[in-house]
Amino acid sequence: QEQLSYEERECEGGRFAAVEVEGKPFDEASKEGVLKLLKYVGGSNDKGVGMGMTAPVSITAFPAEDGSLQQKVKVYLRIPNQFQASPPCPSDESIKIEERQALTIYSTQFGGYAKEVDYVNYAAKLKSALGSEATYRKDFYFCNGYDPPMKPYGRRNEVWFVK
DSSP states (O other): OOOOOOEEEEEOOEEEEEEEEESSOHHHHHHHHHHHHHHHHHTOBTTOOOOOOOSOEEEEEEEOTTSOEEEEEEEEEEOOGGGSSSOOOBSSTTEEEEEEOOEEEEEEEEOSSOOHHHHHHHHHHHHHHHTTTOOOOSSOEEEEEOSOTTOOSSOOEEEEEEO
16 A cells, blocks of 8 residues: 655645536536636626636535535636736626635645546545544545646646545
């Protein structure tokens, strides 16, 4: 059993664009949510302004008792710094602007095109690496992607547990 490497670190707070997608499998729901947020930062807002991209895109996964993921996700994208003070209003009303506090997270990183099975797998590994000493939220965790879909190599994904 190889030892998983993980780190504890701070995640900045601020205003995030967030969208919930329910009733679809994780991968499908994630893709739908991510596309909505990309449209919003791409200019689909009341100012018609392209804001540029921030990373990562965070997908909140809600595990069931057996570790599998419920058919519900909430996708977050931090609003770029120059728009934090007054974020443009999303044209898509399913997108909400939310204030989020800074978080302390336990994070582990892996490569490739991440799918539900990868996130679930790494969440399980992170859980066993942390053991019973660490305290963190068990009702959800974050699945994070740092790269645009068209980047085939050197991709960075992370699973975050919130302390």
